[in-house]
Amino acid sequence: MKRLAWVLVFLFIGSSARGGEQGKSLIELGKRVEKRVVKLRGLEVKKPIRWEVTSKDKVRAYLLKTLGEQYGPGEMEKEGDAMKALGLIPRDMKFKEFIISLYEEQVGGYYDPKKETFYLADWIAPAMQETIIAHELTHALQDQHFDIDEFIDRIKGNSDAMYARAALAEGEATLVMLADAMQNMGIEMDLSMLDLDGVFGQMMIKMSSAQFPKFAEAPRALQEALMFPYMKGLSFVNYGRRQGGWKRIDQIYKDIPQSTEQVIHPHKYFDQRDPPTEITLDFLAKLVPEAWENIYEDVLGEFMTLQLLDPVDNTDEEKKAAAGWDGDKLRVFRRGKDLAWVQLSVWDTEKDAIEFAGAFAKTVTSRVKGFTRQPLTKEPRIIWKSKNNRVVCVERRAARVLIVENLEADLAEKIRKAAFVK
Numbered sequence: 001m002k003r004l005a006w007v008l009v010f011l012f013i014g015s016s017a018r019g020g021e022q023g024k025s026l027i028e029l030g031k032r033v034e035k036r037v038v039k040l041r042g043l044e045v046k047k048p049i050r051w052e053v054t055s056k057d058k059v060r061a062y063l064l065k066t067l068g069e070q071y072g073p074g075e076m077e078k079e080g081d082a083m084k085a086l087g088l089i090p091r092d093m094k095f096k097e098f099i100i101s102l103y104e105e106q107v108g109g110y111y112d113p114k115k116e117t118f119y120l121a122d123w124i125a126p127a128m129q130e131t132i133i134a135h136e137l138t139h140a141l142q143d144q145h146f147d148i149d150e151f152i153d154r155i156k157g158n159s160d161a162m163y164a165r166a167a168l169a170e171g172e173a174t175l176v177m178l179a180d181a182m183q184n185m186g187i188e189m190d191l192s193m194l195d196l197d198g199v200f201g202q203m204m205i206k207m208s209s210a211q212f213p214k215f216a217e218a219p220r221a222l223q224e225a226l227m228f229p230y231m232k233g234l235s236f237v238n239y240g241r242r243q244g245g246w247k248r249i250d251q252i253y254k255d256i257p258q259s260t261e262q263v264i265h266p267h268k269y270f271d272q273r274d275p276p277t278e279i280t281l282d283f284l285a286k287l288v289p290e291a292w293e294n295i296y297e298d299v300l301g302e303f304m305t306l307q308l309l310d311p312v313d314n315t316d317e318e319k320k321a322a323a324g325w326d327g328d329k330l331r332v333f334r335r336g337k338d339l340a341w342v343q344l345s346v347w348d349t350e351k352d353a354i355e356f357a358g359a360f361a362k363t364v365t366s367r368v369k370g371f372t373r374q375p376l377t378k379e380p381r382i383i384w385k386s387k388n389n390r391v392v393c394v395e396r397r398a399a400r401v402l403i404v405e406n407l408e409a410d411l412a413e414k415i416r417k418a419a420f421v422k
């Protein structure tokens with residue numbers, strides 16, 4: 001999934017705020033918030049920041065327009081199919097429709113860098129608008145100070161990198177927003193207290209579920225994906241701010257994080273840089289017959305790998321299994337109603353690869369039905385077979401792990417041979 005790129009969805013953090021601002025003009029309110037945010041963030045306004053109040057219909061139109069720009073015809077459906085193949089969303093879900101309605105529900109405001117204007121939703125309670133203005137103003141400042149044009153475009157074939165850059169922009173806007181809200185309430189607090197992780201992130205999901213029916217209805221992997229840039233991005237940006245203040249954050253825009261691994265473990269960005277290894281699955285083109293249409297290619301990254309290991313709740317054990325990720329590539333195939341996929345991943349150490357392969361093996365029977373695990377052999381792999389001769393295969397060699405799911409046994413055999421050739 002897939003953020004709709006620069007549709008900066010605002011999650012209703014602290015949405016229990018009440019009263020106070022009714023009757024005061026929004027313009028006046030905006031000016032006040034702008035003064036505070038500029039001071040807090042330490043970035044000046046280079047040209048006047050424009051903003052407008054917008055309606056639900058207009059937000060919907062903007063969502064559809066952005067989608068149309070970022071996805072070719074049928075591409076979004078293919079992305080949905082990829083998520084279905086991985087077991088992240090139900091097979092019968094109408095993906096595109098659901099995503100649009102989910103975003104519609106969640107949008108409280110957005111910044112449109114093409115129009116250099118931010119938009120406030122007119123259905124949002126006035127008490128919330130102040131918080132949203134602080135958030136969207138930060139995006140406007142990012143746009144004026146840093147080269148973020150490339151942030152706008154969907155990175156086809158690498159959602160992992162896209163989540164990472166979203167985490168930078170959203171983490172910063174969320175940090176400024178929360179810091180401003182606390183200051184405004186006269187609360188003196190160490191900003192490091194704002195790291196929203198673990199328990200707090202889970203609490204946010206519960207709160208949002210209580211308030212927003214579409215969000216509550218969303219499969220857990222989509223909820224996590226929606227939250228990721230805000231929650232993990234916040235911790236990431238705060239980590240950098242503690243090292244070198246806001247100046248350090250300014251620098252990140254010239255050297256953006258490349259993977260969700262770097263966002264989840266900020267020391268892998270700030271202290272000991274761990275760049276992702278690029279993996280190719282180009283060799284599949286010669287092996288997989290045309291009957292299996294290649295509908296999707298992506299990098300799952302640590303974040304989506306974790307969802308793959310468990311789309312229900314991410315336990316510490318699963319987090320450990322997803323950590324140590326160093327690179328991967330996924331290809332998804334469709335043949336009639338059947339979906340199949342191949343993923344090759346590389347891990348920091350053999351131990352990390354073993355952990356991942358083991359954790360993945362536990363997920364197989366809950367995701368695909370009718371497959372029976374075959375007796376182990378001397379080979380470093382586990383195979384599940386179905387009655388119609390399809391297989392699921394997970395194989396580890398050194399720090400690499402290959403997964404083939406729901407392809408024919410002989411085809412899977414060819415793939416595994418090709419994948420581990422030096």
Ligand SMILES: [Zn+2]
Nearest residue numbers: 008009170173
């Ligand atoms: Zn935002």
